[in-house]
Amino acid sequence: MNSQGQPSQGQHRRGQLDGVEDTGLAADQLSDQERRKRSFGLLAEIMRPVKWQFSSAAVFIVIQQLATVVGPALIAWAIDTALPDLIDGDASLAILAGIAYLATAVLRAITTYLGTWLTTLAGQKVLYGLRRRIFSHTQRLSLGFHERYTSGRVISRQTNDTESLRELLQTGLDVIVGAPLLMVFTAIAILSMDWVTGLLMLLMLIPGVFLTRWFQRKSAEAYRDIRTHSARLTVDFVETMGGIRAVQGFRRETENDERFAAVGLDYKNAALRSIRIFGIYQPSLKVLGNLIVAIVLVVGGWRVLSGQLDVGVLLALVLYTRRFFQPIDMIASFYNSLQSAVAALEKIASLLAEEPTIREPAHPVALPAESELGGVGGTLEFHGASFKYSATGPTVLHPLELRIPGGQTIALVGQTGAGKSTVAKLVARFYDVTDGQITLDGVDLRSLTSQSLRDAVVMVTQESYLFSGTIAENIAIGRPNATREEIEAAARTIGADAFIRRLPQGYDTDVQTRGGRLSAGQRQLVSFARAFLADPRVLILDEATSSLDQPSERAVQDGLTTLLGDRTALIIAHRLATVMVADRVLVMHDGRVVEDGTPAELIAAGGRFAQLHRAWRESI
Numbered sequence: 002m003n004s005q006g007q008p009s010q011g012q013h014r015r016g017q018l019d020g021v022e023d024t025g026l027a028a029d030q031l032s033d034q035e036r037r038k039r040s041f042g043l044l045a046e047i048m049r050p051v052k053w054q055f056s057s058a059a060v061f062i063v064i065q066q067l068a069t070v071v072g073p074a075l076i077a078w079a080i081d082t083a084l085p086d087l088i089d090g091d092a093s094l095a096i097l098a099g100i101a102y103l104a105t106a107v108l109r110a111i112t113t114y115l116g117t118w119l120t121t122l123a124g125q126k127v128l129y130g131l132r133r134r135i136f137s138h139t140q141r142l143s144l145g146f147h148e149r150y151t152s153g154r155v156i157s158r159q160t161n162d163t164e165s166l167r168e169l170l171q172t173g174l175d176v177i178v179g180a181p182l183l184m185v186f187t188a189i190a191i192l193s194m195d196w197v198t199g200l201l202m203l204l205m206l207i208p209g210v211f212l213t214r215w216f217q218r219k220s221a222e223a224y225r226d227i228r229t230h231s232a233r234l235t236v237d238f239v240e241t242m243g244g245i246r247a248v249q250g251f252r253r254e255t256e257n258d259e260r261f262a263a264v265g266l267d268y269k270n271a272a273l274r275s276i277r278i279f280g281i282y283q284p285s286l287k288v289l290g291n292l293i294v295a296i297v298l299v300v301g302g303w304r305v306l307s308g309q310l311d312v313g314v315l316l317a318l319v320l321y322t323r324r325f326f327q328p329i330d331m332i333a334s335f336y337n338s339l340q341s342a343v344a345a346l347e348k349i350a351s352l353l354a355e356e357p358t359i360r361e362p363a364h365p366v367a368l369p370a371e372s373e374l375g376g377v378g379g380t381l382e383f384h385g386a387s388f389k390y391s392a393t394g395p396t397v398l399h400p401l402e403l404r405i406p407g408g409q410t411i412a413l414v415g416q417t418g419a420g421k422s423t424v425a426k427l428v429a430r431f432y433d434v435t436d437g438q439i440t441l442d443g444v445d446l447r448s449l450t451s452q453s454l455r456d457a458v459v460m461v462t463q464e465s466y467l468f469s470g471t472i473a474e475n476i477a478i479g480r481p482n483a484t485r486e487e488i489e490a491a492a493r494t495i496g497a498d499a500f501i502r503r504l505p506q507g508y509d510t511d512v513q514t515r516g517g518r519l520s521a522g523q524r525q526l527v528s529f530a531r532a533f534l535a536d537p538r539v540l541i542l543d544e545a546t547s548s549l550d551q552p553s554e555r556a557v558q559d560g561l562t563t564l565l566g567d568r569t570a571l572i573i574a575h576r577l578a579t580v581m582v583a584d585r586v587l588v589m590h591d592g593r594v595v596e597d598g599t600p601a602e603l604i605a606a607g608g609r610f611a612q613l614h615r616a617w618r619e620s621i
């Protein structure tokens with residue numbers, strides 16, 4: 002949950018139920034009924050492209066069950082009709098019975114194969130589409146979403162939840178269509194052969210129903226616990242490993258081990274509980290099934306002796322009775338898979354219902370060409386721009402009036418929490434201002450397409466993130482259609498070329514391999530080259546706080562000066578050297594710009610910046 006948003010009552014309740022699902026998503030404000038409706042809407046939508054495969058599979062399943070039910074009836078006929086003929090020397094009916102029995106077995110095999118193959122094919126197709134949709138939707142969601150919804154949860158959606166759906170899609174049709182049909186066909190067969198046995202069996206169904214209801218209730222609770230604890234395991238694991246530096250840096254391994262052991266134990270206990278419930282249910286159902294077989298055998302045997310029933314029919318009845326109870330077991334176990342699939346579907350649907358808060362403009366406006374602006378683009382203007390992270394949260398940026406002419410280098414300074422990163426995120430449009438507006442070369446940022454905004458404004462973050470791939474590919478992210486010469490030229494200009502060439506495969510070194518592991522300074526230079534290649538009008542730079550050794554520091558500083566060139570730059574500055582190359586310093590305090598001027602002016606004025614400057618100088 003967003004640190005500042007207050008969860009609603011409903012969210013609190015659900016959060017406790019699902020353990021880790023208190024996501025604070027806008028979509029979570031719905032009632033249970035609305036959420037269920039939305040989930041089934043999603044199910045219908047993802048099934049639409051494969052409805053023919055599923056319908057054909059259903060037809061095959063119906064044929065398969067019919068062929069299954071015919072088996073015992075054929076045996077009864079063979080014993081009661083064909084066998085006496087055979088004893089009399091006429092084998093034709095016995096042969097016919099054999100062929101018919103074989104034919105139904107083959108038909109069963111073929112329809113089982115086709116049904117399974119079609120459902121698997123359709124299920125995998127649906128999952129493939131859904132996985133892609135979750136991925137592409139999640140990466141398009143605005144930064145605000147990602148700051149709330151942890152990566153562990155996103156991974157859970159992609160793994161645990163799609164896996165639950167796989168079970169539903171792959172076995173669902175068999176159980177939902179196949180199992181009840183088999184029961185109905187079997188009941189019809191029994192009743193039409195001998196209504197006394199049919200009645201007995203239906204009577205025995207009553208304790209079976211009670212037993213199954215008990216099992217469903219108990220196992221639903223156990224399964225919900227299993228799901229909650231398994232999601233907790235994933236979230237705990239992902240977050241610990243994601244923050245491994247902090248974990249090791251602060252020696253939190255033992256505490257984490259203990260916490261993980263506790264979460265793991267909860268999971269283990271929940272799993273044991275569910276197995277115990279199943280361990281009671283399944284044998285009890287078997288006993289019940291066998292009891293009815295025994296009763297049918299005794300009652301039927303007595304009726305055979307009294308001439309009311311043929312032997313073959315009795316055998317068929319015993320076979321049918323045995324078979325009648327099998328699907329109940331299957332339906333009951335499936336109920337759990339269905340429950341997890343429905344929960345998974347709800348979570349996926351709620352993620353997919355989340356809309357990016359940063360929307361594409363309905364009527365995009367193009368940025369004026371730099372030539373029209375006298376050659377210098379990148380003028381930023383704040384008109385009463387203010388900002389809150391959430392409707393109920395505090396104002397993080399108070400209405401700001403500011404003009405940054407194109408080409409100016411601005412250093413943003415101020416104590417922690419003053420709002421520097423927030424200003425940077427607003428200019429990069431990771432968030433929209435709550436009030437007022439920010440314009441770039443006279444155009445409101447909200448009127449620019451995301452493509453033209455990303456072309457014009459580039460943010461280089463502290464961690465200088467490198468993606469898996471080669472160094473050249475990493476630089477080319479700045480401009481995907483850049484030629485190799487342009488990539489190398491950008492690295493040369495920034496001063497990264499020399500160290501890149503010393504790497505085992507030069508520009509083609511994979512940054513993930515041992516030889517390609519880069520130092521903090523080198524990573525920064527690569528990200529500078531990437532930004533240089535992108536050649537934006539406005540550059541936003543969150544300067545790394547970790548200090549580098551002297552030669553690297555110098556190389557990074559030189560690279561930075563080149564990168565800045567004469568483009569507009571907004572630097573969240575942590576180093577005195579950087580601040581001193583800025584044309585202008587903005588000092589922020591509690592969400593307001595409290596000082597604004599050249600470094601020299603501000604030092605002379607003797608305010609906050611002068612103090613900061615003195616402290617910096619003393620620390621060198």
Ligand SMILES: Nc1ncnc2c1ncn2[C@@H]1O[C@H](COP(=O)(O)OP(=O)(O)OP(=O)(O)O)[C@@H](O)[C@H]1O
Pocket residue numbers: 003004005148390397415416417418419420421422423424
């Ligand atoms: N995603 C967020 N949700 C809610 N509040 C936030 C969020 N990010 C920042 N804040 C709050 O906004 C205020 C300004 O934060 P900001 O990150 O802009 O400060 P900063 O000046 O960049 O600090 P630092 O130098 O420590 O990075 C702080 O009070 C912070 O708690």
